Amino acid sequence: MFVTVKARVYTDATGVYTEIPALLTPAGVLEPLLDYCLARSHDRSLTWMSKVSRSVRMFLEYLQTNPAERDTYRLFQNFAQRLYTGTFDRETGLDPSGLCWAPRSPQDAGHIITHLTDFFDWLGEMRPEAAKVNPRYAGGAFDRQADEAAYQYRRSRAFLGHTWAANASPAETGHRVRSQRLPKVEKGEPPAFPEARFEELLVKGFRAAGRQDYRGMLITLLLHGAGFRESEPLHLYITDVFPDPATPRQAMVRIHHPSYGAAPEDWRDERGQPRKGNRAEYLAQRFGLVPRTELMDSRHAGWKGGMHDGAYYKQAYWFVPEYGEWFLHLWYRYLEQVARTERDHPFAFINLSRAPLGGMYGLGQYNKAHAAACERIGLTVGKVLGTTPHGHRHAYGRRLKNAGIEPALIRRFMHHASPESQEVYTQPNTREARAALEAAAQRLQGTQGWRPSNSGLLLPGIEPKD
Secondary structure, eight states: OOEEEEEEEEOSTTSOEEEEEEEEETTEEOHHHHHHHHHHTTTSOHHHHHHHHHHHHHHHHHHHHOTTOOOHHHHHHHHHHHHHHOSSOTTTOOOTTSOOOOOOOHHHHHHHHHHHHHHHHHHHHHHHHHHHHOTTOOOOHHHHHHHHHHHHHHHHHHHHSOBSSSOOBTTBOOBSSOOOOOOOOOOSSOOOOOGGGHHHIIIIITEETTEEOHHHHHHHHHHHHHOOOTTGGGGOBGGGEEEOSSSTTSEEEEEEOTTTSBOOTTOBOTTSOBOOOBHHHHHHHHHSOOOGGGOOSTTOOOOOOOOOSBTTEEEOOOSSHHHHHHHHHHHHHHHHHHTTOOOSSOBSOBOSSSSSTTOBOOHHHHHHHHHHHHHHTTOOOOGGGTOSTHHHHHHHHHHHHHTTOOHHHHHHHTTOSSGGGGHHHHOOOHHHHHHHHHHHHHHHHHHHOOOOOOSSOSBTTBOOOO
16 A cells, blocks of 8 residues: 655756655655655655655554544554564464564664654644645645644644653653663674684685676775775775875775765866866766765665765775775776776776676675675674674774774774764673783782682582582
């Protein structure tokens, strides 16, 4: 009944459109959700929009199977409970509602509740204003359902002093229906890629059918040796890499913001004069493209933000320095491969053996190539093992910490906006925690001269069991 589709939205007569997810109902596109995504498109990713669309779709499906429930709070409460319990009868295994929902994890259920909370907050605030501007607005049946749900949501909040999804405290209003909270767990083993296997991964893992995958090696070096996130190298242009003037044996790599980064210096106008502008303008005028963050297909690549080194780019800080030398050496090998391949885009990493030849290399392709490289050297692929691409960023952060780099510099090297963001990348693992305890025990014995005897006894006078 409800399907999420890719929509091109034209908001004026200029011919410029925005590509975003849209929820298709039997009555047409759900316009309130479309308006919400358009309003947030300047600061939210397409991935976030898809998740919001899924959350709204699930709520509308639940609404359709429970048309008799008029108590808004009870409706929201029951919907939230079904996220956690699923909709199948425990005794019969049947689901008369036809929803067929399996129980969701507390994290996933919490995200769905939060998405709906934010959507109804926005909808309750914006729709009354929209009615004043356009009093003839009627909308389809499902638009009116969403409006009614938002109205009842805000009405309940106004009368009860509560809403339905986040934290409550005596000093401020909270939400009556909350996502369940899991017990907190100390993560003993941060998922960092094993340092001792990295060189083997590059040399042997990224080699298939007797040929080196220089493209995969370069992306992996950017993750492991400079701490970039896995999607960021896909925004690299060929002009973004050059020998470091201060250390010519190393590569200077600057990955520019997909939209706001400066256009390449070789951009010329019709008269051959240098042009100034950002990358969004450059892509549009030279190639008829939008930044990869705005594409809704396999070419999509995210950009999380964080701190930039210049206006607006993130520079590679190689650690250890040899990684910068390896990168420059492999970069020249890669350029020899791509020199004769035609491209209709400026991005550095391209398809070399699959259609479309010369097309943008995708994140899904890299993830598969990285998994295959790990398996070739006998590594099991798994996030908790650190053998997915993101494990390299963890390895970079831990390497900086173990080398004694101060936190302020780690924040800069990892391009974090906040010092707290690095904590997940620099926390000690179990081996380091045990070593710290043993060292502390040695210090205790040295300063106070006390430590349990090591006579082989469990306690004085108690023999160990055979």
